[in-house]
Amino acid sequence: xxxxxxxxxxxxxxxxLKGMRVELITTGSELLLGQVLNAHPGYLSTRLAKMGLExxxxxxxxxxxxxxxxxxxxxxxxxxxxxxxGGLGPTSDxxxxxxxxxxxxxxxxxxxxxxxxxxxxxxKRGLVAPDSxxxxxxxxxxxxxxxxxxxxxxxxxxxxxxxxxxxxPGPPRELAPMFEKYVEPRLRAxxxxxxxxxxxxxxxxxxxxxxxxxxxxxxxxxxxxxxxCARPGEVDVRLRGADEKLLEAGVRRxxxxxxxxxxxxxxxxxxxxxxRLAKRAGVKLATAESCTGGLVASRLTDVPGASEVFLGGxxxxxxxxxxxxxxxxxxxxxxxxxxxxxxxxxxxxxxRVRAGADWxxxxxxxxxxxxxxxxxxxxxxxxxxxxxxxxxxxEKKLVPERKVFKAMAxxxxxxxxxxxxxxxxxxxxxx
Amino acid sequence: xxxxxxxxxxxxxxxxLKGMRVELITTGSELLLGQVLNAHPGYLSTRLAKMGLExxxxxxxxxxxxxxxxxxxxxxxxxxxxxxxGGLGPTSDxxxxxxxxxxxxxxxxxxxxxxxxxxxxxxKRGLVAPDSxxxxxxxxxxxxxxxxxxxxxxxxxxxxxxxxxxxxPGPPRELAPMFEKYVEPRLRAxxxxxxxxxxxxxxxxxxxxxxxxxxxxxxxxxxxxxxxCARPGEVDVRLRGADEKLLEAGVRRxxxxxxxxxxxxxxxxxxxxxxRLAKRAGVKLATAESCTGGLVASRLTDVPGASEVFLGGxxxxxxxxxxxxxxxxxxxxxxxxxxxxxxxxxxxxxxRVRAGADWxxxxxxxxxxxxxxxxxxxxxxxxxxxxxxxxxxxEKKLVPERKVFKAMAxxxxxxxxxxxxxxxxxxxxxx
Numbered sequence: 047x048x049x050x051x052x053x054x055x056x057x058x059x060x061x062x063l064k065g066m067r068v069e070l071i072t073t074g075s076e077l078l079l080g081q082v083l084n085a086h087p088g089y090l091s092t093r094l095a096k097m098g099l100e101x102x103x104x105x106x107x108x109x110x111x112x113x114x115x116x117x118x119x120x121x122x123x124x125x126x127x128x129x130x131x132g133g134l135g136p137t138s139d140x141x142x143x144x145x146x147x148x149x150x151x152x153x154x155x156x157x158x159x160x161x162x163x164x165x166x167x168x169x170k171r172g173l174v175a176p177d178s179x180x181x182x183x184x185x186x187x188x189x190x191x192x193x194x195x196x197x198x199x200x201x202x203x204x205x206x207x208x209x210x211x212x213x214x215p216g217p218p219r220e221l222a223p224m225f226e227k228y229v230e231p232r233l234r235a236x237x238x239x240x241x242x243x244x245x246x247x248x249x250x251x252x253x254x255x256x257x258x259x260x261x262x263x264x265x266x267x268x269x270x271x272x273x274x275c276a277r278p279g280e281v282d283v284r285l286r287g288a289d290e291k292l293l294e295a296g297v298r299r300x301x302x303x304x305x306x307x308x309x310x311x312x313x314x315x316x317x318x319x320x321x322r323l324a325k326r327a328g329v330k331l332a333t334a335e336s337c338t339g340g341l342v343a344s345r346l347t348d349v350p351g352a353s354e355v356f357l358g359g360x361x362x363x364x365x366x367x368x369x370x371x372x373x374x375x376x377x378x379x380x381x382x383x384x385x386x387x388x389x390x391x392x393x394x395x396x397x398r399v400r401a402g403a404d405w406x407x408x409x410x411x412x413x414x415x416x417x418x419x420x421x422x423x424x425x426x427x428x429x430x431x432x433x434x435x436x437x438x439x440x441e442k443k444l445v446p447e448r449k450v451f452k453a454m455a456x457x458x459x460x461x462x463x464x465x466x467x468x469x470x471x472x473x474x475x476x477x
Numbered sequence: 478x479x480x481x482x483x484x485x486x487x488x489x490x491x492x493x494l495k496g497m498r499v500e501l502i503t504t505g506s507e508l509l510l511g512q513v514l515n516a517h518p519g520y521l522s523t524r525l526a527k528m529g530l531e532x533x534x535x536x537x538x539x540x541x542x543x544x545x546x547x548x549x550x551x552x553x554x555x556x557x558x559x560x561x562x563g564g565l566g567p568t569s570d571x572x573x574x575x576x577x578x579x580x581x582x583x584x585x586x587x588x589x590x591x592x593x594x595x596x597x598x599x600x601k602r603g604l605v606a607p608d609s610x611x612x613x614x615x616x617x618x619x620x621x622x623x624x625x626x627x628x629x630x631x632x633x634x635x636x637x638x639x640x641x642x643x644x645x646p647g648p649p650r651e652l653a654p655m656f657e658k659y660v661e662p663r664l665r666a667x668x669x670x671x672x673x674x675x676x677x678x679x680x681x682x683x684x685x686x687x688x689x690x691x692x693x694x695x696x697x698x699x700x701x702x703x704x705x706c707a708r709p710g711e712v713d714v715r716l717r718g719a720d721e722k723l724l725e726a727g728v729r730r731x732x733x734x735x736x737x738x739x740x741x742x743x744x745x746x747x748x749x750x751x752x753r754l755a756k757r758a759g760v761k762l763a764t765a766e767s768c769t770g771g772l773v774a775s776r777l778t779d780v781p782g783a784s785e786v787f788l789g790g791x792x793x794x795x796x797x798x799x800x801x802x803x804x805x806x807x808x809x810x811x812x813x814x815x816x817x818x819x820x821x822x823x824x825x826x827x828x829r830v831r832a833g834a835d836w837x838x839x840x841x842x843x844x845x846x847x848x849x850x851x852x853x854x855x856x857x858x859x860x861x862x863x864x865x866x867x868x869x870x871x872e873k874k875l876v877p878e879r880k881v882f883k884a885m886a887x888x889x890x891x892x893x894x895x896x897x898x899x900x901x902x903x904x905x906x907x908x
Binding site: 077079083084087091095109117135138176217218243258272275278341347360361370414415416 | 505506507508509510514516518519522523526531532533534535536537539540544548566567568569570607608609610648649650674676684685686688689692702703704705706707709713715764766768769771772773774775777778779781782783784787788789790791792793794795798801802831832833844845847848878879880883
């Protein structure tokens with residue numbers, strides 16, 4: 047892109063910032079009014095971690111000159127790299143460009159090349175640009191422009207005496223490519239060795255049990271601090287250290303202690319692990335879901351290339367659907383109920399045969415808030431796994447909160463698949 | 478719960494804080510290392526907004542005495558209510574209890590009643606409590622204890638001269654019930670009238686177009702600031718004002734201007750709207766998904782009571798599944814390809830008939846990153862909607878980024894259902 051090269055040189059180095067502190071300011075009233083989940087801290091810290099950089103702090107403030115000006119002053123005063131997101135759009139509550147210009151004492155100037163690019167962006171889509179979007183072509187005098195290849199609002203960059211201010215638009219699909227293509231090369235000069243943190247991902251064991259079983263061993267190896275993080279259906283063990291060998295030994299030790307409960311030791315999600323194992327084993331998968339309502343299938347299909355191993359699935363919410371689509375016996379439903387091991391087993395077996403899959407997993411349970419009774423309470427779930435050698439079922443009692451329940455149940459389902467696909471467990475012909 | 482009543486009186490009033498500022502501090506290295514999405518700001522600000530309270534700022538800091546102490550000092554110095562989350566667990570990186578005790582100058586004391594409750598929590602689940610969990614029964618002298626009915630770590634509360642410090646555990650499923658049951662009654666004394674903000678939710682129109690069509694009219698009505706927030710597949714218009722009549726007039730005006738593109742004006746999500754409309758119309762729904770991989774069904778089943786209207790769905794990722802389960806013609810797949818209006822229409826029609834539903838929606842497209850070609854690029858999607866009067870299909874070009882694409886496509890699918898279920902469009906017999 048022509049404009050990009052002229053206005054922004056990603057190879058330009060910034061020398062003075064070695065070992066720098068990085069802070070993130072996210073602006074936008076929606077982040078503080080309960081409208082929107084703030085995805086920037088997660089995304090940016092993941093990208094920074096890959097460079098050995100770490101967010102020292104993240105602050106969210108509402109749209110508003112005063113609020114943005116105040117926090118920018120505080121954070122800029124602490125030095126290092128400041129990433130400021132949001133408020134570069136065309137609407138009247140987008141104030142970041144003006145506040146930054148004022149804060150740095152730089153007048154806003156029209157930038158005809160950017161205006162041309164913005165008008166072109168609309169024209170290419172057969173749309174007429176509303177007048178309001180033209181404000182996005184204003185640049186505080188002397189700031190570098192970070193091209194926006196996925197939208198209209200360009201980013202801004204300023205560097206002085208060991209400090210860097212990076213201003214990026216709020217929409218994640220615009221921010222992400224800008225950060226990766228233009229900002230990361232500028233930050234890379236100050237990054238630590240790539241190996242300085244490893245996360246071991248564990249499922250099926252609680253947080254305090256994980257610590258009790260691992261921490262002493264890890265301290266003996268030489269780790270001075272170990273971090274833990276529990277989420278629905280999983281616990282992360284976070285190992286940090288400058289020494290690659292130590293990190294490797296730590297990961298190995300946790301794997302030895304916790305065995306198959308460890309499902310990964312990198313950035314890979316459970317669904318990515320399952321898709322990767324299935325590809326390697328050359329097997330096809332199918333799903334049969336009741337209470338998870340399609341979440342297991344949706345997680346599998348979040349993984350690029352899932353279509354190579356995932357044939358499809360059924361969301362059989364009604365009893366009729368379970369019988370008609372999966373061949374569940376009416377007697378089983380009458381005798382044991384839809385939430386039962388018998389029905390889970392028949393669902394998995396039916397899905398496997400009908401889809402022509404090697405492995406099928408099923409879930410049937412009570413997500414709540416309704417549907418429970420004295421015998422079967424909200425949170426109860428049965429899962430089935432059908433493979434070449436037959437069907438197994440398990441019973442679990444999960445958290446009786448609908449969305450947490452769905453997340454946990456989908457995790458158990460994916461973990462059933464993972465365990466069956468672990469290479470040492472597969473018959474030789476399938477590996 | 479006995480302990481609760483003795484230690485914490487939710488009716489106790491705090492008088493001095495009227496019109497107070499609320500700030501949130503979330504602790505936890507995982508929030509800054511890219512491991513975890515921070516859900517607390519969204520949840521807490523939603524709850525606060527219902528009381529007319531607003532988060533003035535949210536700050537995330539890593540686990541670490543220095544970092545927590547520093548930010549607590551800054552925020553406590555600004556006054557008002559401070560909510561501090563995370564770091565109350567049993568593992569070695571849980572430091573918040575100690576930092577708060579030190580900061581307020583209160584020694585930690587063992588609290589036998591809490592210890593008894595924690596041991597009981599494990600016993601009830603047939604587990605032996607690891608020694609490490611007992612640290613959670615320590616309380617800084619004189620602080621009130623907020624009972625944790627869903628876990629082991631109690632919360633803490635301190636009130637002095639117009640300031641309040643609320644300390645809550647990190648896991649959302651523990652924090653949420655504690656906040657709603659014990660903290661909200663304490664905050665309610667300082668809340669503004671319930672009606673001070675309305676959010677109008679719009680789908681199918683871009684952010685700048687929404688502003689261009691609405692803002693002048695809203696200013697004319699008397700609104701001094703209007704907020705906008707764009708997410709995949711939707712735009713929020715945020716109206717604020719102390720006057721209920723003005724808010725009502727604003728919502729009505731936006732609805733008049735944007736028509737059916739407005740899908741709601743409260744906290745209701747698109748899937749909640751669809752389930753509510755389907756219940757009112759007494760109709761049954763089904764889904765047939767390819768590229769969204771079950772996300773449409775999963776969103777519908779996120780809604781409590783979805784089982785009353787949602788019969789089930791198919792995730793037909795392979796061509797075979799489309800033919801076998803939905804009756805898509807092999808000729809259509811050969812002639813038009815799986816990503817085509819013809820196939821979308823046949824998928825919807827097949828799902829409707831096979832599920833015995835009144836309405837069925839289908840989605841087939843290219844989520845990427847692979848699968849595109851010169852004729853059909855990543856982001857292309859066809860949707861079908863089948864109802865009593867036949868089948869309609871539409872073509873859309875969405876963002877070629879897998880997860881954003883899935884989110885947008887599922888939104889379009891749900892919106893197709895919504896439009897068909899709007900009461901004025903239903904035949905009288907179905908309303």
